Amino acid sequence: METEPVLEVRHLNSYYGGGPALLGRKSARKQVLHDVSFHIAQGEILGLVGESGCGKTTLSRAILGMLGDYGGTCDGEIIHRSRRPQMVFQDPFSSLNPAHTVGWILEEPLRVTGGLTAEQRRAAVEEMLVKIGLGPEFAQRRPWELSGGQRQRISIASAVITHPKLILADEPVSALDVTIQAQILQLLVDLKKEYDLSYLFISHDLNVVYQICSRVIVMKKGHIVEENTVDELFAHPQHPYTRQLLAAAE
Amino acid sequence: MKEKGNPLLYIGGAISGVMVALILVGYVWTPYGPTAMDAAAKNQGPSLLHLLGTDNFGRDIFSRVLSGAGTSFFIAVCVVAIGCVFGILIGSLCGYFGGPADVILTRVCDSITAFPSILLALVVVSIIGQGTYNVIFALGVLFIPSFARIVRGEFARCRDLNYIRSARLVGVGKVRILFSHILPNTMPVLLSAVTIGFNNAILSEASMSFLGIGIQPPYASLGSMLSDSQTYLGSAPWYALSVGGAIALLILGFSLLSEGLQRRAQRDQEV
Numbered sequence: 449m450e451t452e453p454v455l456e457v458r459h460l461n462s463y464y465g466g467g468p469a470l471l472g473r474k475s476a477r478k479q480v481l482h483d484v485s486f487h488i489a490q491g492e493i494l495g496l497v498g499e500s501g502c503g504k505t506t507l508s509r510a511i512l513g514m515l516g517d518y519g520g521t522c523d524g525e526i527i528h529r530s531r532r533p534q535m536v537f538q539d540p541f542s543s544l545n546p547a548h549t550v551g552w553i554l555e556e557p558l559r560v561t562g563g564l565t566a567e568q569r570r571a572a573v574e575e576m577l578v579k580i581g582l583g584p585e586f587a588q589r590r591p592w593e594l595s596g597g598q599r600q601r602i603s604i605a606s607a608v609i610t611h612p613k614l615i616l617a618d619e620p621v622s623a624l625d626v627t628i629q630a631q632i633l634q635l636l637v638d639l640k641k642e643y644d645l646s647y648l649f650i651s652h653d654l655n656v657v658y659q660i661c662s663r664v665i666v667m668k669k670g671h672i673v674e675e676n677t678v679d680e681l682f683a684h685p686q687h688p689y690t691r692q693l694l695a696a697a698e
Numbered sequence: 699m700k701e702k703g704n705p706l707l708y709i710g711g712a713i714s715g716v717m718v719a720l721i722l723v724g725y726v727w728t729p730y731g732p733t734a735m736d737a738a739a740k741n742q743g744p745s746l747l748h749l750l751g752t753d754n755f756g757r758d759i760f761s762r763v764l765s766g767a768g769t770s771f772f773i774a775v776c777v778v779a780i781g782c783v784f785g786i787l788i789g790s791l792c793g794y795f796g797g798p799a800d801v802i803l804t805r806v807c808d809s810i811t812a813f814p815s816i817l818l819a820l821v822v823v824s825i826i827g828q829g830t831y832n833v834i835f836a837l838g839v840l841f842i843p844s845f846a847r848i849v850r851g852e853f854a855r856c857r858d859l860n861y862i863r864s865a866r867l868v869g870v871g872k873v874r875i876l877f878s879h880i881l882p883n884t885m886p887v888l889l890s891a892v893t894i895g896f897n898n899a900i901l902s903e904a905s906m907s908f909l910g911i912g913i914q915p916p917y918a919s920l921g922s923m924l925s926d927s928q929t930y931l932g933s934a935p936w937y938a939l940s941v942g943g944a945i946a947l948l949i950l951g952f953s954l955l956s957e958g959l960q961r962r963a964q965r966d967q968e969v
Contacts (some may be wrong), residue, residue: 453740458866512867514866514867517858517863517866520871532867532869533865534864534867534868535863535865535867537860537864539860542859542860542861543860543861543864544861545861545862545865545879545882545883546883547879547882547883547885548882553861556865556870557868560868560870560871560874561841561868561869597962603864606868607864
């Protein structure tokens with residue numbers, strides 16, 4: 449845990465709205481994140497919990513530099529000590545391009561990164577398909593032929609295939625059945641070991657967080673209200689809001 | 699994939715397939731020369747010698763319909779190609795990037811569609827002159843907005859989907875996102891737009907030629923032939939009937955095809 453963190457966020461504030469006036473009406477500027485600071489250590493799974501609308505997703509967008517897409521802005525420091533992190537989305541049905549085969553989808557990040565021949569790329573895709581427990585024959589399939597769990601495996605694979613150091617997983621299992629959830633969580637843990645990954649694991653489900661994370665930050669209305677190891681947090685919650693969340697999860 | 703319960707697609711495909719096949723044959727071979735006159739066989743009704751009869755000059759109507767349909771078909775294909783290519787370019791850029799350019803271009807497209815297209819084509823042709831290629835140019839430009847609008851809508855819909863977001867995150871270039879990631883997803887909609895556009899092109903060209911501002915003699919298209927045949931409606935009604943029938947069959951075939959494609963696209967999206 450004493451290695452250099454892969455990600456450090458310092459005093460991050462983020463806002464929506466307040467952009468240039470459209471048709472003479474200036475939208476009100478709304479602050480979503482308030483002075484958020486934390487870090488993710490190499491090889492760590494950091495859980496981020498809080499109710500919906502508390503700024504979890506905004507935080508992940510800010511980290512990825514995607515806030516502009518949503519009309520948001522931010523100030524503060526976000527220090528990446530790794531190549532560009534990748535993202536796994538909640539909804540496995542919109543995260544894969546329906547016009548292409550699974551093989552094409554997995555190959556695309558490699559094509560963009562470059563440095564591999566077509567033959568090497570195909571081999572890497574097949575290897576990855578085996579690692580995520582699907583098998584090489586899935587390269588020919590189309591996303592709409594797959595189940596939700598299979599799709600989520602593919603989107604995880606397409607995030608991991610370029611070997612980033614950090615993966616942001618925004619509610620990666622909340623759209624799935626409980627039995628599938630366990631399999632996907634196991635896959636995340638396996639891939640973490642294999643590729644030395646770190647995760648920011650965003651969830652509203654404390655049971656899932658307890659299973660997979662080593663440390664947790666609790667967020668409420670854009671503020672980080674508590675930060676602790678999983679065991680400490682679940683055994684001795686300090687903040688009343690954390691207690692409330694824990695009580696609700698019982 | 700399964701094509702259960704989509705008879706429109708089959709019937710439309712069959713009709714337009716036969717028509718297109720006949721037209722293609724007509725490019726290389728017709729029973730008689732389309733302009734060859736036979737003084738001994740004027741205004742004859744349909745017979746085994748002349749399948750659809752002859753006109754007042756003794757020209758074989760079946761051959762003329764084949765070559766006229768060929769001209770109309772060629773114009774329609776070119777018009778749709780122009781409209782489609784530029785429509786995709788404008789629509790994709792507007793839909794994906796948005797912003798002031800999008801607002802302006804969309805309004806320009808709206809105002810073009812607000813005019814009756816024949817009127818605009820008339821204006822264009824009277825400025826740049828008549829002739830096959832000028833007709834193609836005029837109609838082609840007028841067909842851009844309808845394609846641009848459809849493509850724009852599809853690109854705007856796809857822009858914020860997660861798979862496009864992750865493509866951006868991975869660092870896929872903008873051009874590649876537009877044409878390798880989003881464009882294939884617009885294909886079902888685009889395909890049915892192409893067939894509808896093709897119909898409209900056939901009809902617009904026929905109307906223009908019927909009004910005498912389209913294809914000029916000695917070339918014939920279905921529209922100019924329909925216009926000629928009016929004069930002989932009493933003496934040789936089979937002339938007008940066969941030309942009109944050819945137009946109707948072409949339109950019917952492609953309409954059904956388009957409807958069938960649209961239903962298939964809808965069903966695919968439901969999956």
